[in-house]
Amino acid sequence: MDQFDLLVVGSGPAGRRGAIQAAKLGKKVLVVEQGKRVGGVSVHTGTIPSKTLRETALNLSGWRERGFYGRAYRVKQEISAEDLRRRLLITLDHEVEVLEHQFARNRVQHIRGKASFVDSRTMQIVKDDGEVVTVSAASILLAVGTKPFRPDYIPFDSKTVLDSDELLEIAELPRSMVVIGAGVIGIEYATIFSALDTQVTLIDPKSTMLDFIDKEIVEDFIYQLRDRNMKLLLGQKADKVERLPNGKVELTLDNGRRIVTDMVLFAAGRMGATDTLNLAAAGLEADARGRLSVNPETFATAVPHIFAAGDVVGFPSLASTSMEQGRIAARVAVGAIAKEPPKYFPYGIYAVPEISTCGLTEEEVKERHIPYECGIARFRETSRGHIMGLDTGLLKMIFSLKTRRLLGVHIVGEGATELVHIGQAVLNLKGTVEYFVENTFNYPTLAEAYKIAGLDAWNRMGDIKSEL
Ligand SMILES: Cc1cc2nc3c(=O)[nH]c(=O)nc-3n(C[C@H](O)[C@H](O)[C@H](O)COP(=O)(O)OP(=O)(O)OC[C@H]3O[C@@H](n4cnc5c(N)ncnc54)[C@H](O)[C@@H]3O)c2cc1C
Numbered sequence: 001m002d003q004f005d006l007l008v009v010g011s012g013p014a015g016r017r018g019a020i021q022a023a024k025l026g027k028k029v030l031v032v033e034q035g036k037r038v039g040g041v042s043v044h045t046g047t048i049p050s051k052t053l054r055e056t057a058l059n060l061s062g063w064r065e066r067g068f069y070g071r072a073y074r075v076k077q078e079i080s081a082e083d084l085r086r087r088l089l090i091t092l093d094h095e096v097e098v099l100e101h102q103f104a105r106n107r108v109q110h111i112r113g114k115a116s117f118v119d120s121r122t123m124q125i126v127k128d129d130g131e132v133v134t135v136s137a138a139s140i141l142l143a144v145g146t147k148p149f150r151p152d153y154i155p156f157d158s159k160t161v162l163d164s165d166e167l168l169e170i171a172e173l174p175r176s177m178v179v180i181g182a183g184v185i186g187i188e189y190a191t192i193f194s195a196l197d198t199q200v201t202l203i204d205p206k207s208t209m210l211d212f213i214d215k216e217i218v219e220d221f222i223y224q225l226r227d228r229n230m231k232l233l234l235g236q237k238a239d240k241v242e243r244l245p246n247g248k249v250e251l252t253l254d255n256g257r258r259i260v261t262d263m264v265l266f267a268a269g270r271m272g273a274t275d276t277l278n279l280a281a282a283g284l285e286a287d288a289r290g291r292l293s294v295n296p297e298t299f300a301t302a303v304p305h306i307f308a309a310g311d312v313v314g315f316p317s318l319a320s321t322s323m324e325q326g327r328i329a330a331r332v333a334v335g336a337i338a339k340e341p342p343k344y345f346p347y348g349i350y351a352v353p354e355i356s357t358c359g360l361t362e363e364e365v366k367e368r369h370i371p372y373e374c375g376i377a378r379f380r381e382t383s384r385g386h387i388m389g390l391d392t393g394l395l396k397m398i399f400s401l402k403t404r405r406l407l408g409v410h411i412v413g414e415g416a417t418e419l420v421h422i423g424q425a426v427l428n429l430k431g432t433v434e435y436f437v438e439n440t441f442n443y444p445t446l447a448e449a450y451k452i453a454g455l456d457a458w459n460r461m462g463d464i465k466s467e468l
């Protein structure tokens with residue numbers, strides 16, 4: 001039986017970063033991955049495919065140029081599912097190639113198979129051909145991620161009623177689509193398909209959406225979705241979903257309303273992929289959603305030499321945070337020093353338009369009774385915005401009146417997920433409104449919106465007090 005310093009189950013962002021970190025510290029590392037290729041949900045069905053699809057949709061539809069040339073502008077008149085898939089396959093190939101090269105350079109061994117516990121230090125790996133390999137390790141990192149939540153009352157068929165993993169395989173683009181679940185996945189895909197001229201209806205039992213995002217940003221976002229004729233049915237539930245003989249799908253909502261559509265995407269959350277790990281043999285137990293509890297600083301589970309990181313430990317379930325969690329877990333596992341990441345990390349929602357945010361929302365600032373001032377800039381006020389033909393886009397910053405420090409930055413619009421990092425740096429370095437007022441920004445850029453929003457707040461906050 002082979003013996004390793006660290007055995008990593010799963011090759012997504014958490015597993016991959018953890019494995020390479022341990023290898024960089026000179027440890028003998030094995031990664032087990034059940035999928036055909038390394039990369040995890042992030043590379044094969046989640047982050048990278050959805051973002052590639054978005055990029056292709058925006059490029060081929062000419063979406064970014066419509067501010068100038070009108071809503072009828074198209075780069076390609078007939079966009080097919082094949083057009084979308086072509087770019088996807090090339091991007092995924094590159095991602096996997098880079099990852100395999102990283103493993104090879106760092107002497108990380110990897111094996112294809114399904115891992116499950118024999119005891120707390122031993123796992124068996126069942127390969128595709130049925131061969132069983134047993135390995136043991138001083139520490140184990142569970143980075144098994146999640147799979148889509150698929151309740152029994154939804155008649156999934158991979159063609160007209162699908163989950164978000166299956167959506168990438170569709171043969172043709174639907175003319176109409178109902179998305180069930182207005183979480184991040186549902187919203188991203190709903191807006192991407194809407195940009196491709198699919199008539200999209202988004203349904204969620206909750207009467208609000210994106211509750212963790214600043215309300216003003218969500219209101220602006222919703223306005224933009226309605227303005228382009230997307231239907232938002234919030235506070236409504238699909239009680240029944242039936243496939244019709246003519247190939248369409250009929251939904252019956254809890255208020256009796258019926259909707260007939262070409263395709264249904266069910267995107268109502270994900271479950272930790274722990275059901276086949278035989279956790280009990282290691283002395284571990286998952287919660288009802290298949291997730292594992294960990295110490296938030298070390299990512300150790302209840303069994304001290306078994307760690308878990310990434311989506312399997314729950315919030316925030318991002319590729320970005322999963323990578324950091326995996327790295328920290330691996331460092332702790334092999335006895336190196338690990339530092340907690342800064343408190344505020346960015347959240348990027350790659351909808352059309354993008355939303356990105358870091359720090360406290362205005363609602364949170366109010367709840368904490370912090371006296372504050374907001375600064376707002378609209379992209380259409382920037383020269384770069386004029387050049388790009390933008391008539392939407394909003395950047396909002398919130399400052400403490402007491403310390404003048406930036407408390408939160410919230411953006412909706414073109415480039416939001418890139419722009420947010422300026423605010424994130426100022427926030428985590430404890431910068432004040434003066435940073436934006438005193439520094440010169442490149443011109444013309446969208447980043448100039450920071451300057452405009454900074455000045456907007458500063459004009460109302462008054463000049464710096466002498467005691468500061
Ligand atoms: C549609 C979609 C879009 C997303 N977009 C973004 C985004 O834009 N930005 C962002 O930051 N995040 C995004 N995410 C979230 C992101 O993909 C996840 O946070 C990230 O993939 C989690 O990484 P992970 O390492 O925990 O596991 P995963 O990436 O889920 O990988 C886990 C791997 O473990 C393997 N595995 C599981 N069980 C076993 C076993 N028993 N034996 C062997 N192997 C096993 C699986 O096959 C899988 O390959 C998105 C997710 C989805 C679904």
Ligand SMILES: NC(=O)c1ccc[n+]([C@@H]2O[C@H](COP(=O)([O-])OP(=O)(O)OC[C@H]3O[C@@H](n4cnc5c(N)ncnc54)[C@H](O)[C@@H]3O)[C@@H](O)[C@H]2O)c1
Pocket residue numbers: 151180181182183184185186188203204205206237238267268269270316317318319347348349350
């Ligand atoms: N850009 C990004 O960072 C990004 C993109 C996609 C996904 N993700 C991650 O993936 C994870 C999963 O995303 P998600 O959108 O599937 O889940 P989610 O939990 O964020 O949202 C699920 C939505 O479905 C609704 N819902 C729950 N049960 C339902 C039911 N039975 N019928 C109808 N609606 C129901 C909920 O009200 C909620 O609005 C998230 O945690 C997210 O962080 C991140």
